[in-house]
Amino acid sequence: MNKLRRTMLFIPGDNPGMIQNADVFGADSVIIDLEDAVGATEKDSSRLLVRNALLNLDLGAVETVVRINGMDTVEGAQDIDALLVAKPDGIMVPKATAEYIRAVDEMVKDTEIILFPIIEGAYSLETVADIIKASDRIKGVLFGAEDFTADMGIKRTKEGSEIFYARNRIAAVCKAFGVDAIDTPFTDTNDEEGLEKDTLVGKSLGMTGKAAINPRQIEIINGVYSPTVEEINEAMRIINAAEKAAREGKGVISLDGKMIDAPIISRAEKVVEIAKQADLI
Ligand SMILES: CC(C)(COP(=O)(O)OP(=O)(O)OC[C@H]1O[C@@H](n2cnc3c(N)ncnc32)[C@H](O)[C@@H]1OP(=O)(O)O)[C@@H](O)C(=O)NCCC(=O)NCCSC(=O)C[C@@](O)(CC(=O)O)C(=O)O
Numbered sequence: 001m002n003k004l005r006r007t008m009l010f011i012p013g014d015n016p017g018m019i020q021n022a023d024v025f026g027a028d029s030v031i032i033d034l035e036d037a038v039g040a041t042e043k044d045s046s047r048l049l050v051r052n053a054l055l056n057l058d059l060g061a062v063e064t065v066v067r068i069n070g071m072d073t074v075e076g077a078q079d080i081d082a083l084l085v086a087k088p089d090g091i092m093v094p095k096a097t098a099e100y101i102r103a104v105d106e107m108v109k110d111t112e113i114i115l116f117p118i119i120e121g122a123y124s125l126e127t128v129a130d131i132i133k134a135s136d137r138i139k140g141v142l143f144g145a146e147d148f149t150a151d152m153g154i155k156r157t158k159e160g161s162e163i164f165y166a167r168n169r170i171a172a173v174c175k176a177f178g179v180d181a182i183d184t185p186f187t188d189t190n191d192e193e194g195l196e197k198d199t200l201v202g203k204s205l206g207m208t209g210k211a212a213i214n215p216r217q218i219e220i221i222n223g224v225y226s227p228t229v230e231e232i233n234e235a236m237r238i239i240n241a242a243e244k245a246a247r248e249g250k251g252v253i254s255l256d257g258k259m260i261d262a263p264i265i266s267r268a269e270k271v272v273e274i275a276k277q278a279d280l281i
């Protein structure tokens, strides 16, 4: 069973105040960022800050991932060297290609560090299966819509029709390989309604979680990616009915006049599994 990753909160790697609060916001994972959230002149000091924070702070049970600089930059390998000592749970690899993932995989081979590639361009999208196959440490894939639309030379909109194909493709390939599909962050931190709509669209296309950039976004995203009380009760009724039918040697059963078959039972089991992981049962 995959770890629950409804929300992955980005925290700038140059901000000690935010880093020290990493575990208090209710995100399932945090991504401490050494790439785009850190200015060019602060790369070395931020790397040292993140390394020391990971070595000295108790960040509780929250999964801690660090986004390194690109593997096409000098800083990328320097970041990994520092993280071999600091041992975060995971490393996020921006502008991922299969080649970059193989290089990171080789560098972390003596650790238990897991990997999260970011799909941020047309080539990454079209080779997403190769990227996932490049390392069995990969537990999830993040979609980076800002960089992706920049690479495509298309306009980014709030409504998001321009990223429909990318989201759907990433979600389907991630499903095929049993890894999480983490949706792109919603960048307007004051638009709660827009965030909820955008999160629901991602979920409807098969995403399993979403990146956040602000603590105020976490409750909304967790809400969308957690089953409701009604959904949990319905799922448990289906499972109970299916178990009863199995004891009685029946194949197909009906509940409230609706046919219950294998895919419906499997969907109900998934709802109960997520509810248990989210401590809702
Ligand atoms: C957006 C804003 C500046 C707003 O600031 P504001 O000050 O208005 O926020 P407020 O709500 O007023 O803050 C209230 C309290 O929460 C604290 N607080 C805020 N944010 C917190 C946080 N993240 N973690 C912990 N604590 C936090 C704050 O310190 C304050 O604490 P206190 O003073 O004690 O009350 C701020 O959130 C922020 O910096 N976000 C992270 C940005 C970031 O990491 N971006 C890079 C990664 S994404 C990316 O790169 C996209 C992409 O993937 C896309 C692609 O490619 O397509 C890519 O690759 O480009």
Ligand SMILES: [Mg+2]
Pocket: 036, 094, 120, 144, 146, 147
């Ligand atoms: Mg990016």
